[in-house]
Amino acid sequence: MTPDDPEETPLLLRPGVSAPRGRLFLAAFAAALGPLSFGFALGYSSPAIPSLRRSAPPTLNLDDNAASWFGAFVTLGAAPGSVLGSWLVDRAGRKLSLLLCTAPFVTGFALITAAQDVWMLLGGRLLTGVACGIASLVAPVYISEIAYPAVRGLLGSCVQLMVVIGILLAYLAGWVLEWRWLAVLGCGPPTSMLLLMCCMPETPHFLLTQHKPQEARAAVRFLWGSDEGWEEPPIQAEQGFQLALLRQPGIYKPFIIGVSLMAFQQLSGINAVMFYAETIFEEAKFKDSSLASVIVGTIQVLFTGIAATIMDRAGRRLLLTLSGVVMVFSTSAFGTYFKLTQGRSSNASHVDLLAPVSAEPVDTSMALAWLAVGSMCLFIAGFALGWGPIPWLLMSEIFPLHVKGVATGVCVLTNWFVAFLVTKEFSSLMEALRPHGTFWLASAFCICSVLFTWFCVPETKGKTLEQITALFEG
Template identity: 60%
Template sequence: MVEKIGRKLSLMFCSLPFVFGFTIIIAAQNVWMLYIGRALTGLASGVTSLVVPLYISEMAHERVRGTLGSCVQLMVVLGIMGVYLAGLFLDWRWLAICSSIPPTLLMVCMCFMPETPRFLLSQGKRREAEEALRFLRGPDAAVEWECARIEDACDDQGSSFQMSDLKDPGVYKPLIIGVMLMVFQQMTGINAIMFYAETIFEQAHFKESDLASVIVGTIQVVFTAVAALIMDKAGRKILLIISGVAMAISTTAFGVYFYLTPPKPSMTLQSGLLLDVQTSAAPEPHLDLAWLALVSMAVFITGFAIGWGPIPWLVMSEIFPAKVRGVASAACVLTNWSMAFIITKNFQDMMGLLTSAGTFWLFASMCALNVAFTIAFIPETKGKTLEQIEDTFRGTAGP
């Protein structure tokens, strides 16, 4: 879609399954209507996961691209917190009604936004690209110079993606990095922890587990906003390293908490499956360690929010050459949501097989691995144009 009809129209069209999906959920009379509604909204979520970072990276100036790109994740966590908060007061039908409003606004507001200059130039529409840049940069900006720079990059690359392009280090290197970023993001266990936050807090003996989920959402919003503010100053790589270290420490501590605090025998997960945890070997706790669970969760969410939450999506939108940007971004998004499905679907089984402590220690080892991967392979993209980043992977970057 993004290569055929453009970034703008793709965003407008993805609003339709969002609206239709929530309408079906609102009108649901049986579980199959709920399934259909969720399938449609899930389809739209997948499209927006790709198109929104792409649109932002192609229209943003390099000085603010990190901040604007981080706002993608900021809006996501605002939505999560909003639903947690609304869930305290509204039933699911009213939640669906509220959730149908943002995609409706998206479809209307995108009518007034331009297509990205890079897509317009790839289609040979120089005049429209200059108009888009004047809209984005201001009437006095040197849009002709920027257009010429983008055109030169497009001319060097050729017209469209071919399988033979995978031999080009400027294509396969960023593709491997983008895919691995998405794998490691999900292997931290973030989606499993967020989806089962209430269950985790119940198992940690917090009586107000639904309120605890709102607190988790609030922490995520605050520190994702902090990440957005410092992204173009601190840089991507250092924030990924700090984030990975914080998550490794917190998941290790969470594992220690569950090892020292056996769950109640009657504790079940939300799906009704009995949590089969081997507790006979765990020692009886001598202290109330509920504070350790709370601190561990807070540190984990804080760490994820400042690095591994927003940055993989930001880097994905920055590192690919223009002619493979749609295909390569699609591969990254597919990897991300596939891993999210696998981890979330198997989280209950992991808790039973490895015990609660073992599951969190597994997540901790993955966080340690992503720190090593970041140090070894992730380039710094702060302050560089998209064309300069492409040259870095090809080994033709200037001083």
Template identity: 55%
Template sequence: MVVLGILGAYLGGLLVDWRWLAICSSIPPTLLLVCMCFMPETPRFLLSKGRRHEAEASLRFLRGPDAPVEWECSRIESACDELGSSFQVSDLKDPGVYKPLVIGIMLMVFQQMSGINAIMFYAESIFEQAHFKESDLASVIVGLIQVVFTAVAAVIMDRAGRKVLLIISGVAMAISTNAFGMVAGEEAHTDLSWLALASMAVFITGFALGWGPIPWLVMSEIFPVKVRGVASAVCVLTNWTMAFVVTKTFQDMMNVITSAGTFWLFSSMCTLSVIFTMACIPETKGKTLEQIEATFRGTSGP
């Protein structure tokens, strides 16, 4: 849905000025805000607070009035009892906790340090600096490519494996950002402007196939249930913090180290992401949570 929203914004930019585009973009979050006012709390949260009656009402809202909510509440309570105590700082001594946490954080760092958000937000300006005449149309093409290949990634992810796709994705992104750096500077030749669109298309294709969706998927697979909430929150915080930093400093980097230097920096980060993937990230395809935990602890899984 995120990539569809980005494509919609690009298409809207072709039709209306930025003021009307901003107004139109405010409609979905406004509707979400209104709808969330009518959403109940999750049954698991309510049961953890001892509010069983409200949990049953929440389940009836979600499952329908005839759903066996008492039975499901009992199952949730049993699962919570088996889980035991909540996360504690001392849990970070466990390699089954700190190793996946470090991997999750680094996945989010590398995802944003590839420059994806800065590139998507400033796509039209980037194409203009690369002397591409139809910069607004090029942005729409980039958005469309991202939608298509994100859908492709969803289909092939379980077949190809997470690690393989991350490596292929990182290599494609490193090569394409390096190529874009060749034509992004002020001294770039206008007859090479086609390379700007081609390299950007390869970058977005690579990102959509791997480093776009897979870090979020891996994050949901590698954390033990006990720490999943806290660990996921830390990773999400890292992701959006890095997104803010990269996007906020993008124009400054373009001015200080030039356009070429900025994209070569992104290329080097993509190269590091490939090395990190090969050295540190285990393949999680087809593995149970217990097997993944055993991998991090260095023991044999079931």
């Protein structure tokens, strides 16, 4: 039989399945509240650090080193969270894993709210990071298993869309809320996810692997409105992940692609930009850095939404390539800005390096300031168009079902580990390579990502998961 044969194609991946989209989209939205929560956690540090420095008691004063740890602890916690998520998703199920991750989200933000010293702040950030690791792995898997090919790109891209909405929400709320109330607000999205996911079904595929065909059929009826014409597909015997499986092209090829995509996504410098958005704009002499951060967040939401709407028409590969090219030019231009404005003294401080030369005419400084703002906005737009949503979408598409838990866990672990390194060492890179060298290094990684996409990443648009597996197997 061919991969297109309905007897061999998993129930949720058959093309042409007619379904009312309301319940399907509601289930996807409920799962995507997890990414919204970790987007809020990512964006929280940007307004919270200045607020802590302004209004916190002496026991909570953050120096530069403590502030960098405060920003990076989310990614540090997300690494073990992704490992835990890879274990939960195959044993507890997709739905229960999402429900469980609400506990560390709420507990972490509650700990930050009640913080009396720096260690409580860092502990709260670590707990929210663990929840971020679980949600970032489980949500794409849940959504991919309830979606059919015609809308899988749209719904899969909503994972990243909700992340950037969460970041923008943190920026907007940071205008009017100080850090404690901002943490209280952070408890809202995971609580909403807990309430909504209680009303959503487990994915039919997972139910079938647990030998529950009646529950799987009920889930199909709930999500699609009807199970008419659906025949229960045969389920293969469960296979645990073994290193020997990496010899198979259908395993090692998507494994290399998934890990590389996650690494390139973070090496572009996006997390450093988002964590320190206000700081970057302040040092670029932008008058209202809070407004600048909101503008950046709005651009990211807008272009991620555009990517979601065209994903199933334009394809993953084209958008990744276009996105990478835009990021190459924008990071190069931003590096050029810092090269033109840096001080000449070899022992200048990090802040001195970022300050425009005072002897320059005012109009020249203003022109360079707009170059910085334009480059940053172009970078955010380019990233949101492809390298933001697509690695997470492809991660949920390219792995065979019997190794999906472990393989996606390794990919998410790679993403968060590289994100931690980039975020924690961003300031050190700015000092060692100087600002222009740091952004030119990011530009070099973006060039590598374009080449990798062009030569190694296949197109998965409109294909069933089994067709994608067959593509890797040759």
